[in-house]
Amino acid sequence: MQIIHCSIGMLCLIFLIAGCSSESPFDMAPVTGTVLYQGKPLPYGNINFRPLSGSPAFSRIDSNGTFTLSTYGDRDGAIVGKHEVLIKATDIDAGKPPRNNSGIEMPVLQSVIPKKYTSFATSELTVEVVAGNDNHFVFELEE
Numbered sequence: 001m002q003i004i005h006c007s008i009g010m011l012c013l014i015f016l017i018a019g020c021s022s023e024s025p026f027d028m029a030p031v032t033g034t035v036l037y038q039g040k041p042l043p044y045g046n047i048n049f050r051p052l053s054g055s056p057a058f059s060r061i062d063s064n065g066t067f068t069l070s071t072y073g074d075r076d077g078a079i080v081g082k083h084e085v086l087i088k089a090t091d092i093d094a095g096k097p098p099r100n101n102s103g104i105e106m107p108v109l110q111s112v113i114p115k116k117y118t119s120f121a122t123s124e125l126t127v128e129v130v131a132g133n134d135n136h137f138v139f140e141l142e143e
Contacts, residue, residue, distance in 0.1 A: 026054045029129050030077040031069040033137035035087055037113055041065025042141070045089030045113070049127070050120055051079040061089070078129045085125035087117045087139065113141055 031049065035042040042065050049057040049069060057078035059067035068075045090109040091097070097107075116122045129135050 026051075027080040027131055028071065028077045029080050029131050029133065029135050030075070031057065031129055031135040031137070033067055033139065034065045035061050035067065035139045035141065036065060037089075037141040039140075042087075042089055042113065044093040044095075045087060046093075047085065047087050047139075048120075049078045049083040049085055049129070051081050051083050051129075054079040057083075061087075077135070080129050080131045082126060082128050084120040084123070085127060085139070086120050086123050087113065087125070087141065089113045114143055117141055 033047075035045070035047060042061055043063045045061040047059050047061060047067050047069075051057075055071050057069040057071040059069045061067050069078045070076055071078055089112050091112060092109055094112055111118055117125070125139060127135075127137050
């Protein structure tokens with residue numbers, strides 16, 4: 001009887017460890033790119049890719065306007081398939097202190113790019129990540 005309980009315990013432990021794996025149940029592909037604003041690389045901010053299903057991918061935008069996405073691990077890319085994209089860059093990202101209206105405890109962050117790009121619902125930015133392709137995307141933000 002004790003052997004059965006030990007065997008059941010070992011099986012549960014194996015399933016628990018397997019369930020905690022950081023590997024994605026989805027196919028992944030590396031994704032890089034550049035964000036341009038007013039014809040120049042956007043030197044700060046964040047970019048998010050949201051797939052139809054699964055976890056979104058994220059990256060900070062480097063000083064030269066480039067990014068490399070991460071979903072489950074550092075720079076592992078994005079889930080293969082269609083994605084909606086949003087980009088955020090605020091006064092804090094630009095190294096400027098946020099405006100503080102008197103009477104407000106928390107300063108309000110101001111977007112330094114057109115607000116339409118800061119939401120999946122309004123950005124109108126979409127891409128398709130393809131396995132085995134050079135998934136390098138260039139986003140040119142317009143006023």
